[in-house]
Amino acid sequence: MSVRRWVRVLRGLTYLLAALVSGVATVLALPLLCLPGLARRWANAHRDRAARLIGTPLAPRPASRAAGRRAWADPATLRDLLWLPVHAITGVAFGMFTLLCVGNLVPATVATPLWWAFAPADRPRLFVDVPVPDWRTALTLGPLQIVLLLTVAYLVLPPLARAHARICLRVLSYSAAEQLADRVAVLTRTRADVLDAHGAELRRIERDLHDGTQARLVAIAMRLAVARGALSDNPRNEQFLGELLRDAHEGTEEAMAELREVIRTVYPPILTDRGLTGALTAVTARCGVPTRLDVGNLEAVPAAVEAVVYFTVAEALTNVTRHSRATMAGVRVSRAADRLSVVITDNGAGGADDRRGTGLAGIRRRVLALDGTTDVDSPAGGPTTITVKLPCGS
Known part of the structure; x- marks a missing residue:
């Protein structure tokens, strides 16, 4: 026995x-x-x-x-x-x-x-x-x-x-038929959410480029045209030309900075430069709350999954800094077979709710776009735990 x-x-x-x-x-x-x-x-x-x-x-x-x-x-x-x-x-x-x-x-x-x-x-x-x-x-x-x-x-x-x-x-x-019907319903709802999120993202990018970068580039083109006309009228007008060229140079740098910000919201360059672990290290280091990062052996992760994980952690830690009144946070990323798990915790006041505009709805939409799941456990008084699971291939 x-x-x-x-x-x-x-x-x-x-x-x-x-x-x-x-x-x-x-x-x-x-x-x-x-x-x-x-x-x-x-x-x-x-x-x-x-x-x-x-x-x-x-x-x-x-x-x-x-x-x-x-x-x-x-x-x-x-x-x-x-x-x-x-x-x-x-x-x-x-x-x-x-x-x-x-x-x-x-x-x-x-x-x-x-x-x-x-x-x-x-x-x-x-x-x-x-x-x-x-x-x-x-x-x-x-x-x-x-x-x-x-x-x-x-x-x-x-x-x-x-x-x-x-x-x-x-x-x-559930029977196989019921499971299939439920799966179709979930995918239909997810597809609609993805299309809405994609349309909103395209409108945001268009607005950022139209109102920011495009306006600055138009101003630069106008200054360069004035400078060209001034040079044709009076080749000795060096001071006026210098001011116009300085303004054009500064405007070019500002337009490039804005363009980099727009690109960063599409796919963060830091993921290309430093990989997912390095990008998460940078995000946790910038967090206003001391954050412990634990990243396991992830092997090869698709780029789309890396982007969702990066934006999820960034948004969740922003919420921790702004709303939770926490003194400590943690991020744990691990992989089991074809599922990537991300767990963000904090010891704050809790009470996180999608309906209060804390960014959780955006996290859910990003995760659902890749057929993942999001679970939020945030009782009043804390602590808060956000668990995200994403498929990432075998």
Whole structure:
């Protein structure tokens, strides 16, 4: 009997006892749990717990897109509602068997050795209500009951817990058709967001070039034309020509600086010069809050993913500096297979919300453009954790 096996027994015991409690709670609160929103959260909690027991990584279930009366016709809601009676039956049945084993271990391991301390009418009984009239019975049947129940727990509880977990995942898992339909809906919504973001970005670049760089270049051209005319009219007018050429030179440098800023918003040159690690090092060094950077072995990362990671970290750290009142921040970038993970944390006041214009909506749009996910955990009082996961090829 290995230690690892007993750990699985204890995990199965804990899982089944929790299933018993939640099964009873399901029966008692059934009318309330039939509400679509509560049914979804209740089902997701059991699904996640079942996946942890089996060790099966699961993609998060999408939130129901239907509202009002239509929510009752949503296949996801129907699946959640189906789980309520299934769990009430299986959770109570499996849990009662577990409770029977555990409950009968107590008199065998604790009360039976102290048989002599009880009054005759109060002396403990063994499994299935077997009386213990004398010492021989107490010292013989007690250890046998312990061995029997421990053997049952060792052999039965882990597969019983896994069976309940598989039932849970079977009921709450999407069919292939439902997964495909949900995937199409997500991609359709993502495509619309990408097109909107792309159009807004093009308008911003056009406005920056039209109002800034183009205006300066027109002014430079006018000064050079005046200088050329002045030189033709009076070749000795050196002071006037010098002033015009100086203004044109300064305007050229300013126009080049503005043009570099516009280019930087399209694809940061620092990524080309220093790579993703060097670019993130520069961003964290410029942050107004002390920031710890941890970059793992990323291997080759597509340029589009590098740009999204760079802008995500830059925007998130800007939010930390402006809004969080944090004293410390951290950025961790790692890669597992074909997924790149970026985690930005701070110890600030929390309460980050997309609707408050803190840049989180822009981060979500950038990430969704590459079919990634963004998760924001920012309770009031902090801390704040932003987790971004992006596909980056195999």
